[in-house]
Amino acid sequence: MGLAKRIIPCLDVDAGRVVKGVNFVDIRDAGDPVSVARQYNEAGADELTFLDITASSDNRDTIFPVVEQVASEVFIPLTVGGGVREVADVRRLLNAGADKVSINTAAVFNPELVQQASDKVGAQCIVVAIDAKRVSADDEPLKWEIFTHGGRRATGIDAVEWAQRMAGYGAGEILLTSMDRDGTKIGFNLPLTRAISDAVEIPVIASGGVGNLQHLADGVIEGGADAVLAASIFHFGEYTIAEAKAHMASQGIEVR
Amino acid sequence: MERIAVVDYGMGNLRSVSKAVEHVAPNATVVVTSDSATIQEADRVVCPGQGAAADCMQALNAHGLSSVIQQVVHTRPFMGICMGLQVLLTRSEENGGIDCLNVLPGRVQRFESPLIDADNTRLKVPHMGWNIVQQQGASSAREALWHGIDNGSRFYFAHSYYCVPETAEQVAGTTDYGLSIAVALTEGSVFACQFHPEKSGSSGLQLLKNFVSWDGQA
Numbered sequence: 001m002g003l004a005k006r007i008i009p010c011l012d013v014d015a016g017r018v019v020k021g022v023n024f025v026d027i028r029d030a031g032d033p034v035s036v037a038r039q040y041n042e043a044g045a046d047e048l049t050f051l052d053i054t055a056s057s058d059n060r061d062t063i064f065p066v067v068e069q070v071a072s073e074v075f076i077p078l079t080v081g082g083g084v085r086e087v088a089d090v091r092r093l094l095n096a097g098a099d100k101v102s103i104n105t106a107a108v109f110n111p112e113l114v115q116q117a118s119d120k121v122g123a124q125c126i127v128v129a130i131d132a133k134r135v136s137a138d139d140e141p142l143k144w145e146i147f148t149h150g151g152r153r154a155t156g157i158d159a160v161e162w163a164q165r166m167a168g169y170g171a172g173e174i175l176l177t178s179m180d181r182d183g184t185k186i187g188f189n190l191p192l193t194r195a196i197s198d199a200v201e202i203p204v205i206a207s208g209g210v211g212n213l214q215h216l217a218d219g220v221i222e223g224g225a226d227a228v229l230a231a232s233i234f235h236f237g238e239y240t241i242a243e244a245k246a247h248m249a250s251q252g253i254e255v256r
Numbered sequence: 257m258e259r260i261a262v263v264d265y266g267m268g269n270l271r272s273v274s275k276a277v278e279h280v281a282p283n284a285t286v287v288v289t290s291d292s293a294t295i296q297e298a299d300r301v302v303c304p305g306q307g308a309a310a311d312c313m314q315a316l317n318a319h320g321l322s323s324v325i326q327q328v329v330h331t332r333p334f335m336g337i338c339m340g341l342q343v344l345l346t347r348s349e350e351n352g353g354i355d356c357l358n359v360l361p362g363r364v365q366r367f368e369s370p371l372i373d374a375d376n377t378r379l380k381v382p383h384m385g386w387n388i389v390q391q392q393g394a395s396s397a398r399e400a401l402w403h404g405i406d407n408g409s410r411f412y413f414a415h416s417y418y419c420v421p422e423t424a425e426q427v428a429g430t431t432d433y434g435l436s437i438a439v440a441l442t443e444g445s446v447f448a449c450q451f452h453p454e455k456s457g458s459s460g461l462q463l464l465k466n467f468v469s470w471d472g473q474a
Binding site: 001002003004005006041046047068071072073075076077094095096097098099100119120121122123124125172173201202203204226227256 | 268269270271272275276279306307308369370373379380381382383384385386387388410412413414415416432433452454455456457460461
């Protein structure tokens with residue numbers, strides 16, 4: 001018995017409201033981040049991730065009061081990502097009550113940001129989000145590269161090497177999303193997850209493609225993930241966190 | 257009205273800690289402060305902290321808080337959390353070695369790399385997530401602080417360095433992560449933990465609730 005594998009629901013937040021809807025039985029306001037966070041806490045989520053997808057710069061600051069409110073009422077770890085460009089953004093989110101800040105595109109364009117942020121606030125607060133896509137042909141050895149702009153723009157950076165570089169720069173955790181699988185509901189990209197998890201000493205959160213509970217268990221057992229992140233299967237009430245944990249436990253995975 | 261000071265030396269997220277303390281002590285005045293006099297006037301003190309040991313010690317010294325902490329730990333209930341625990345020890349090996357407050361004799365060291373457990377599985381560092389805390393020892397402080405919390409409850413951790421206290425008598429809780437590590441220490445009116453009670457759901461809130469009603473008796 002030891003460290004539990006974590007289940008992390010991920011919420012997209014636009015201009016201070018949870019989008020794509022959350023379909024819980026008891027929820028008052030499915031768009032209210034505090035209500036949703038409270039429900040997930042009560043349901044047994046191990047951690048929450050908020051992704052700020054606010055496009056308009058006018059509404060950029062709307063994430064801060066959301067983080068403040070959630071952190072004032074829900075006492076489990078909270079990771080916040082989206083639009084983090086400089087160390088000041090990291091500090092502001094942590095001061096608002098985030099426990100960890102996820103850096104994505106900015107890390108690709110300015111890798112030293114990860115180093116500076118980690119030096120300042122500690123590795124345990126810095127998550128580097130990696131969006132990877134397979135670039136090898138079927139008859140070639142597997143190879144994945146980092147993509148930006150929602151998987152549309154290639155960078156030519158090898159995903160495994162990038163993960164190692166980010167770990168070396170002081171990332172405390174990697175949030176790995178397979179852009180090939182995101183939204184498909186056919187399961188995590190397990191070879192990608194395994195390759196990254198084996199390549200780095202820091203924990204890896206698997207993301208992208210979850211459609212059922214076995215996918216979560218596969219991410220841990222076959223992919224070697226330390227945590228699994230999912231959105232729609234929980235938000236739309238297809239499965240509860242408790243069902244997910246019971247299923248993972250039945251496969252011999254330690255859960256809280 | 258009881259006053260609880262949350263020590264602010266510019267290192268890390270204090271909102272979660274202060275809100276969690278307010279949550280369990282609705283009738284107390286909770287102040288987040290870097291002011292020596294306010295800390296000395298408080299009935300109890302909570303010292304959180306995140307980041308690197310050298311930065312934390314430097315920040316404590318820069319705010320003139322090192323001697324204040326060394327004094328208040330003996331005179332009222334005091335809780336250290338995460339880095340607020342590690343700075344209480346004698347020395348940390350982080351950042352090439354740094355002297356700490358020496359309230360609790362012992363040192364702070366990094367998990368081995370690679371960290372391998374008994375089943376030959378490689379463990380990730382930082383130690384991140386919910387792990388089991390075994391309550392250790394017997395004393396009136398332990399009885400008060402662990403009240404209502406099942407032995408073996410899980411708490412949330414996020415750290416790469418851990419404490420090695422000199423005396424086993426101070427250990428109030430241990431966790432297995434490749435090896436058995438001390439994750440809760442108590443001495444006199446001090447209780448300090450490596451995990452984050454403010455992020456550990458109902459068990460964490462119960463621990464904080466126990467702290468705010470503890471009389472500080474060892």
